[in-house]
Amino acid sequence: MSKGQVKYILKKVLSLLITLYIVITINFFLFRIMPGNAVRLMFLDPRVSKENIDLMMKKFGLDKPLWMQYLIYIRETVSGNLGISFWKNEPVINIIMSRLPQTIILLTIAIIVSTSLGIILGAYSAWRKGSLTDSVILGLSLIAYSIPSFWNGILLLLVFSFWLNLFPLGGTGSIGISHASLMEQILDFAWHSTLPLITLILYYLGGYVMIMRNSMLDVLSEDYIVAAYAKGLSDKRILWRHAVRNALLPVTTITALNFGWMIAGVIEVEVVFSWPGVGRLVYDAIIQRDYPLLQGAFLIIAISVIIANFISDIIYGFLDPRIRKG
Amino acid sequence: MSLSNDRISLLKYYLSIFKRSKQGVIGLFIIIVFMLLAISAPLLTPYDPLKLGSPDELLTPPSLTHILGTDDLGRDIFAQLIYGSRVSLLVGFSAAFISITLGSIIGLIAGYVGGLVDELLMRMTDIVMVLPALPLMIVLSALLGRSLVNIIIVISIVGWPYSARVIRSQVLSIKERPFIEAARCIGAGRFRIIFREIFPNVIPLMIAEGVLYIASAIYSEAVLSFLGLGDPMNISWGMMLNFAFSSGVIAYAWWWVLPPGLSIGFIILGFALLGNAINEILNPRSRLF
Numbered sequence: 109m110s111k112g113q114v115k116y117i118l119k120k121v122l123s124l125l126i127t128l129y130i131v132i133t134i135n136f137f138l139f140r141i142m143p144g145n146a147v148r149l150m151f152l153d154p155r156v157s158k159e160n161i162d163l164m165m166k167k168f169g170l171d172k173p174l175w176m177q178y179l180i181y182i183r184e185t186v187s188g189n190l191g192i193s194f195w196k197n198e199p200v201i202n203i204i205m206s207r208l209p210q211t212i213i214l215l216t217i218a219i220i221v222s223t224s225l226g227i228i229l230g231a232y233s234a235w236r237k238g239s240l241t242d243s244v245i246l247g248l249s250l251i252a253y254s255i256p257s258f259w260n261g262i263l264l265l266l267v268f269s270f271w272l273n274l275f276p277l278g279g280t281g282s283i284g285i286s287h288a289s290l291m292e293q294i295l296d297f298a299w300h301s302t303l304p305l306i307t308l309i310l311y312y313l314g315g316y317v318m319i320m321r322n323s324m325l326d327v328l329s330e331d332y333i334v335a336a337y338a339k340g341l342s343d344k345r346i347l348w349r350h351a352v353r354n355a356l357l358p359v360t361t362i363t364a365l366n367f368g369w370m371i372a373g374v375i376e377v378e379v380v381f382s383w384p385g386v387g388r389l390v391y392d393a394i395i396q397r398d399y400p401l402l403q404g405a406f407l408i409i410a411i412s413v414i415i416a417n418f419i420s421d422i423i424y425g426f427l428d429p430r431i432r433k434g
Numbered sequence: 435m436s437l438s439n440d441r442i443s444l445l446k447y448y449l450s451i452f453k454r455s456k457q458g459v460i461g462l463f464i465i466i467v468f469m470l471l472a473i474s475a476p477l478l479t480p481y482d483p484l485k486l487g488s489p490d491e492l493l494t495p496p497s498l499t500h501i502l503g504t505d506d507l508g509r510d511i512f513a514q515l516i517y518g519s520r521v522s523l524l525v526g527f528s529a530a531f532i533s534i535t536l537g538s539i540i541g542l543i544a545g546y547v548g549g550l551v552d553e554l555l556m557r558m559t560d561i562v563m564v565l566p567a568l569p570l571m572i573v574l575s576a577l578l579g580r581s582l583v584n585i586i587i588v589i590s591i592v593g594w595p596y597s598a599r600v601i602r603s604q605v606l607s608i609k610e611r612p613f614i615e616a617a618r619c620i621g622a623g624r625f626r627i628i629f630r631e632i633f634p635n636v637i638p639l640m641i642a643e644g645v646l647y648i649a650s651a652i653y654s655e656a657v658l659s660f661l662g663l664g665d666p667m668n669i670s671w672g673m674m675l676n677f678a679f680s681s682g683v684i685a686y687a688w689w690w691v692l693p694p695g696l697s698i699g700f701i702i703l704g705f706a707l708l709g710n711a712i713n714e715i716l717n718p719r720s721r722l723f
Contacts, residue, residue: 134565258657406570
């Protein structure tokens with residue numbers, strides 16, 4: 109690694125740490141100062157057991173002054189203690205960790221499929237600008253962009269699960285499937301995840317097509333494309349080797365900077381399809397008025413988004429020579 | 435005198451481009467239709483969207499008395515739909531207005547004053563931008579409580595940083611132009627330069643940004659209401675879908691599920707088309723599609 113790279117990474121790590129600290133602080137004050145004071149509600153909530161109240165009092169020093177509570181909160185959060193759920197009476201961190209894998213699977217597959225499809229459709233659309241195909245692709249992406257994905261999910265559920273009976277109503281697996289062979293379990297999972305995935309992919313796809321198409325149109329007007337034609341290269345070669353490659357950069361940036369947007373889609377989809385992930389957990393926490401759970405889920409989502417942005421920032425720094433050498 | 439003539443001819447020029455933009459005209463048409471529905475709601479339906487129906491009116495399919503049927507409490511769906519457009523438009527316009535105004539003030543000050551003030555304000559926007567928007571809005575609405583005003587506040591809190599950034603970068607480029615130098619030479623103060631010289635030049639950008647913000651604010655309101663965080667006294671389209679979904683009769687009551695979703699889709703499409711057309715006119719390089 110060059111000196112520039114080390115300096116670049118150190119700078120990013122420092123800013124990551126500061127950001128994480130600020131986010132934890134915001135999370136503390138949000139839930140202590142705003143009207144829905146989580147600590148006060150704990151004492152009023154009949155679902156919280158006496159032992160858990162005592163445990164929380166001791167662990168988080170709730171009888172101490174606010175500034176000390178804040179310091180204790182930071183210490184506890186850093187060591188992974190996010191308090192105890194009102195609703196389930198177990199540690200928030202355990203509940204969140206058991207839900208995280210399902211969300212990550214959904215998100216990963218949806219991002220891979222929608223970026224690949226979006227890049228291909230967007231590139232083709234720009235290449236054939238003004239044609240019927242272009243208008244159709246553009247029109248459909250615009251519709252996909254405008255329709256709320258939770259409604260999209262409800263429609264798919266209505267048509268394919270209720271009316272045609274082709275897919276299950278929700279969840280990740282059938283009851284009693286744990287005794288089946290691995291292959292059957294995978295197939296069952298695929299069957300359950302089809303509709304949530306389609307909904308999520310549609311949500312991301314519209315944006316990707318538009319960004320890729322735009323980026324391609326900019327690239328196609330560059331001089332080096334004209335030069336490539338002048339050299340007598342084939343259309344196909346120019347499209348894939350010259351235009352698409354250069355148009356990809358903005359698309360990767362957008363992916364990197366939009367984890368927050370992607371999380372929004374996941375929450376909507378998980379709610380509609382009762383998918384037991386972190387998004388559904390946020391919804392359950394609202395319904396159950398479970399403030400520690402909501403606070404914990406928000407913190408974990410925010411930290412994941414910030415770390416994801418950090419990683420893509422680093423990768424991007426290595427890909428882009430202007431940053432690499434700077 | 436010549437300046438105002440220039441402005442008018444520029445406006446005429448913009449309008450002539452706008453008329454040729456099919457997208458923009460379609461978008462504007464959709465928006466006007468929804469606005470007319472919102473304004474004339476009491477004339478279009480005799481029903482109160484919150485009034486419960488008699489026991490034989492529960493979950494009835496579309497008929498002559500209830501043209502879009504009723505929900506599980508016997509409330510008229512068409513009335514809910516028409517009055518729901520008021521909520522969407524009110525939240526969309528107010529949240530966009532507040533976000534853009536706040537964002538512009540911060541962007542103007544950060545961009546023009548520069549230095550430590552700029553650094554501080556931009557760190558603040560970075561922090562809000564780095565937080566995932568929907569989860570933040572969910573947390574804030576859950577803590578603040580369910581009301582229309584709170585929904586508007588929450589959407590605005592999440593919305594202002596992006597416009598602050600856009601306006602700031604515009605200010606940085608305007609700041610270097612000769613007429614600002616000239617204003618400074620004749621002794622104009624900082625405040626005057628920011629609000630009388632720079633501000634008028636960022637208005638077009640604010641409008642273009644604002645229209646796209648309306649679309650995203652309407653979407654945010656729909657999602658929050660769908661998640662059960664809407665104002666129970668003002669039924670919105672998102673809340674209709676929340677009721678329909680949690681009542682567990684969506685398989686049967688299609689007339690309850692289709693209209694609100696289509697309305698949200700259309701109104702967002704309208705603002706996205708209009709916003710894009712305006713952007714294309716004012717700022718040809720930054721088109722969305």
